Amino acid sequence: MNIFLHEIRAYGKSTFVWTVSLIALVLFFMSLFPSFAKDADQVNELLQTLPEALRKAVGIEIGHFTSILGFYSYVFMYISLCGAIQAMMIGASILSKEVREKTVDFLLTKPVSRTTIIVSKLSAAFVSIAITSLSFILCAYFIASYVKTETENFNEQAFFLLSFTLFFVQVMFLAIGVIASMLLPKLKSVLSLSLGVVFAFFFIGMFGSTVGEASVRYITPFKYFDSMYIIKNSQYEWSYVIVGLVWIIATFIASFYIYTKRDMNAV
Amino acid sequence: MNVIESNQLTKMYGKARGISNVSFSVKEGEIFGFIGPNGAGKSTTIRTLLALIYPTSGSATIFGKDCIKYAPEIKKEIGYLPSEVFYYENMKVIDLLKYSASFYKKDCTKRIHELAETLNLDVSKKIDDLSLGNKKKVGIVQGLLHEPKLIILDEPTSGLDPLMQQKFFELLREENKKGATILFSSHILSEVQKLCDRVAIIKEGEIVKVETMSALTENSYKKFRLEAVNHVTSEVFQLDGVTDIMVKEKTVSFIYKGNMNAIIRKIAEIPLQNLWVEEPTLEEIFMHYYEKEE
DSSP: OHHHHHHHHHHHHHHHHHHHHHHHHHHHHHHHHHHHHHTHHHHHHHHHTSOHHHHHHHTOOTTTTTSHHHHHHHHHHHHHHHHHHHHHHHHHHHTHHHHHTTOHHHHHTSSOOHHHHHHHHHHHHHHHHHHHHHHHHHHHHHHHHHHSOSSOOOOHHHHHHHHHHHHHHHHHHHHHHHHHHHHOTTOOOHHHHHHHHHHHHHHHHHHHHHHTOTTHHHHOGGGSSOHHHHHHHSSOOHHHHHHHHHHHHHHHHHHHHHHHHOOOOOO | OEEEEEEEEEEEETTEEEEEEEEEEEETTOEEEEEOOTTSSHHHHHHHHTTSSOOSEEEEEETTEETTTTHHHHGGGEEEEOSSOOOOTTSBHHHHHHHHHTTSSSOOHHHHHHHHHHTTOOTTSBGGGOOHHHHHHHHHHHHHTTOOSEEEEESTTTTOOHHHHHHHHHHHHHHHHTTOEEEEEESOHHHHHHHOSEEEEEETTEEEEEEEHHHHHHTOOEEEEEEESSOOOGGGGOOTTEEEEEEETTEEEEEEOSOHHHHHHHHHTSOEEEEEEEOOOHHHHHHHHHHHHO
16 A cells, blocks of 8 residues: 555656646637537538548548537547556556666565555556546536537537546556566656657557558557447447457556566666 | 575576575574675675575575565565665655655654664755765665664665764664674675674675685785885795785785784895785685685
8 A cells, every 4th residue: 555655646746737738638629619619610611621531530520520529529539649648658657667766676675575566556557547537527528518509418428438438548558558668678768658659559540540441440549439439329339348458457467477577687 | 593595596697697506594693794796696696585586596595484485574574775775766765764664564763763863864855865875874774774683785885984884884783783684795805804703705606605704814814015125036935825926026915824923024034115914805815715616
């Protein structure tokens, strides 16, 4: 428990900054929505002039863009991107920073097992991300309720289902970060690795949407949840959820195994 | 009873040598020195005992329990101080010490303040702002605050000024009197001489010799260097116990082991300009051990 609290405190400031930034981002974009909605026809006409490939890549669907959920799902793509960076950074650093900052001797000569250490640390990472996701979802809901047009009521279930995918995407990137730090024990820069990996997956997703290749969706966590599908059906595509969960569990088990077997060499 | 028992402990890094077949035992209440040049395998042995790295073959027990399998349990009673100390830099000293204490199921507050006072350590400072010596003090407090039964020190004196070193040694002797067993690794012979009851000499990953301190000091080698007024020849020093003799015009140097009076009488026969009698370096002592072995 003491390791968990120590880590929560260590990541507290960064979690706070990320949470506030995500909320500020959604607040900024959603505050633009009323003006888009007012001139819906003109906006749709304008979007029509964009090449179809580009529209697909950035996730704009004509007709949806001027509804609150459609607009929100477009903004949400970039929220997921930011959330993924946060999660990947925590995941890649939470175990490896002890080695980089050479504090690993301190921790590992205490009367705790390596299993306890990794469980405490991953729980702390998990909770930090959960705090970010849940605070974001709540605030986004209030913002959306505030900016919606008087005539339009949005499907709240779809809204929450869509927003909750932030947490799922974050946990997936947390797992990617953790396994990356296990496979690259000499990792020097968490930031560049995280940005590189997250953007690579993001662009794979964009490319996949453009060519309309369904199998690409399994590669990048950003495409596990199709916002149009969620808005229309108010549910997830379960095959992706299952693949995602399996991937998360497998990565964590592999990381446990590597961490408990690894030699902690002197610096 | 043996607190540490190492049995053919071997660690290979791929094909590179770490340590091979290291066997020794440390008795309860003993101060055991572990001495060898840099890169000899002192840290590798200690890190294996602490389960920071895993042995390739062989095993070791601490308090009679396997040091890998029962690592978390054993470590309740171990205090460890590495040669280089690194702590969470943005923490205050007191917060770090409290974090450290939180791993042990006892109240260490009183002991923390006692130790900090003895070592003149300001616990309200940030670790970031501390000098190397002060960081080392944090390490000492951190290693002793739970009153461990076994204290493992890996070249602990680097960065401490002589005065602090003395205080630190006093602290260790006190702990030892209270019943703590100490494993002390160092590459400085005089340090080990001051403190230890027995020593293991390690070189190139293997234990060369385990000897009591008294036996080691009986074999007290001295390094002589003298500058004569006239030219001298090496024949003058044909005496039992003289080795490694080197003559260069008027200066002579050799290593001597044996009766001091005999050699002093010999030297007195020569008109001298200058004379040095020094402790031989560890390497020079080792050379003698290796010659004996071969």
